[in-house]
Amino acid sequence: MIFTTDNADTEMKNVGLVIFECAILSCMLILGSIGNTLTIIAVLTNRGLREPGHYLVVNLAIADLIPCLITDSVYIVSAWYREWFLPNAYIACQIIGVLTVLCLNASIMNLTMIAVNRYVCIVKYSRYRTIFTPGRTILICILIWVPPLISVMVPFFNREDVFGFHDVALSCSIEATSEGSRFLTLSLLTFVPLSFTIITFCYVSIFRAVRASRRRIEQWKEQSSQTGTSKRPNGEYTDTREIKVALPRSSKYGLELEKSTGSSSAVVDVNDTVARSNLELQKDHQPPPVDKNDQQSSNEKTTANYNIHAKLNIKKEVRLTMNLFIVFVVFIFCWMPITIAAIVDSDFSAPDALWQSLSIFALANSCCNPIVYGWRSKQFRQSYKEILKCSSCTTTPPIDSSIVVQ
Numbered sequence: 231m232i233f234t235t236d237n238a239d240t241e242m243k244n245v246g247l248v249i250f251e252c253a254i255l256s257c258m259l260i261l262g263s264i265g266n267t268l269t270i271i272a273v274l275t276n277r278g279l280r281e282p283g284h285y286l287v288v289n290l291a292i293a294d295l296i297p298c299l300i301t302d303s304v305y306i307v308s309a310w311y312r313e314w315f316l317p318n319a320y321i322a323c324q325i326i327g328v329l330t331v332l333c334l335n336a337s338i339m340n341l342t343m344i345a346v347n348r349y350v351c352i353v354k355y356s357r358y359r360t361i362f363t364p365g366r367t368i369l370i371c372i373l374i375w376v377p378p379l380i381s382v383m384v385p386f387f388n389r390e391d392v393f394g395f396h397d398v399a400l401s402c403s404i405e406a407t408s409e410g411s412r413f414l415t416l417s418l419l420t421f422v423p424l425s426f427t428i429i430t431f432c433y434v435s436i437f438r439a440v441r442a443s444r445r446r447i448e449q450w451k452e453q454s455s456q457t458g459t460s461k462r463p464n465g466e467y468t469d470t471r472e473i474k475v476a477l478p479r480s481s482k483y484g485l486e487l488e489k490s491t492g493s494s495s496a497v498v499d500v501n502d503t504v505a506r507s508n509l510e511l512q513k514d515h516q517p518p519p520v521d522k523n524d525q526q527s528s529n530e531k532t533t534a535n536y537n538i539h540a541k542l543n544i545k546k547e548v549r550l551t552m553n554l555f556i557v558f559v560v561f562i563f564c565w566m567p568i569t570i571a572a573i574v575d576s577d578f579s580a581p582d583a584l585w586q587s588l589s590i591f592a593l594a595n596s597c598c599n600p601i602v603y604g605w606r607s608k609q610f611r612q613s614y615k616e617i618l619k620c621s622s623c624t625t626t627p628p629i630d631s632s633i634v635v636q
Contacts, residue, residue: 248310254590255306258597262298265600266291272613279609282367283347283550287603289371290340290557293333294596301330302593305401309586314395314402326402327393328382334565335378335421337595341558342425343374348551349432353439381420385413398578399589406578414572422569433555440548553606557599564595 269291273279304326307315314323347367351358385392392413394405404410568588571580578585603610 248312251309251586251590252306255302255309255593258590258594259298259302259306262294262302262597262600265597265604266295266298268614268617269600269603269610270295271617272610275617276609276613279613282362282364283344283351283547285364285367285371286340286344286347287554289374290337290344290599293336293340294599296329296333297593298596300326301402302596305589305593308395308400308402312400313397320394323395323402324393327395327404330401330403331393331417332375332378332382335381335417336375337561338421338425339374339378341561342428343370344554345429345432345558348547348554349435351547352436352551377421381417385409396589398582398585400586401589401593411576418569418573429558433558436551550607553602556602556606560598560602561595564598565592568592 270288273284273288304323314320316322347362350361382393390409390413391407392404392410394402394410396403396406398406404414568585568591571585571588600614604614605611
């Protein structure tokens with residue numbers, strides 16, 4: 231490690247900053263590698279997490295694990311030597327640059343598809359089980375990698391030297407050249423605007439639907455306190471003092487709810503959709519009126535839709551949606567500064583220390599998602615503990631599916 235300075239104090243200060251930088255990168259490498267690995271194992275071994283929505287979480291964890299294992303480890307050595315340390319193997323840095331950009335674009339695509347998954351689950355709930363089947367979701371996870379793979383292969387087809395060692399950021403990514411700047415601009419104009427538009431639309435629609443649902447619940451509670459009855463959307467009235475419906479354990483619906491809730495008496499709490507669903511289910515055991523065929527057909531369709539929504543456990547899905555929205559916010563928080571810097575300072579005239587700090591801040595996103603899962607989700611948190619306690623076991627004991635995501 232060579233510093234071109236005659237001042238011993240300045241040299242020692244630079245050495246201290248380099249050591250501090252390498253220490254941060256080492257912590258990111260360890261935390262990100264272990265955290266994303268635990269996330270993948272947790273979903274694969276815990277039956278309570280093995281659902282289509284979490285398949286996309288695994289796909290995102292894979293896109294985060296590769297930079298942690300490869301990019302961060304190479305960055306530590308580059309930060310120590312302040313240059314590319316294998317001049318005779320520069321192709322290795324180009325490959326690492328390709329993987330870094332590939333995983334970044336794949337992360338954006340995963341976040342976009344996660345938002346679509348949450349939108350269909352909350353807003354278009356009657357179609358969720360049809361669209362996001364386990365097989366189709368796995369296929370979607372594979373197809374997510376296709377556009378990012380095509381984007382990183384375009385420079386090779388055009389014989390452009392885009393990927394390599396970034397002299398300012400001290401990392402293997404997109405080179406600080408005119409070709410690299412052009413490729414970066416093209417990537418920002420293709421992936422980012424379209425993906426963020428879709429993500430924004432999905433989450434805004436979700437929050438509107440949830441807010442509307444809560445308003446309807448508050449209106450019913452207010453009407454209940456005043457009159458003892460409340461009017462439902464289909465025009466009928468029900469006694470809200472009996473809004474909690476206890477299904478007997480011997481009924482098929484009681485058994486289904488027992489499996490999903492883990493309780494011997496399936497009592498459904500007040501909910502905009504779940505309560506109405508189970509009220510309709512009780513009506514299935516009563517003979518329909520003969521002279522109201524049209525109303526009977528409409529009620530059957532409504533009952534089917536509400537029943538699907540009840541089985542999805544909407545309360546759990548909303549909490550999962552909030553957790554994944556936080557993951558998206560963290561991604562924006564980490565990558566937005568370096569994105570703005572790349573647009574504003576395209577000639578890299580800013581101090582090198584600023585670019586290196588922004589690069590580390592962006593790469594830190596790969597180790598943040600497991601922290602969010604462990605902080606917000608009881609299922610993930612307990613799965614992490616079980617895996618760490620039983621690291622020598624081949625399988626992790628499943629967690630009761632009644633535990634909701636927090």
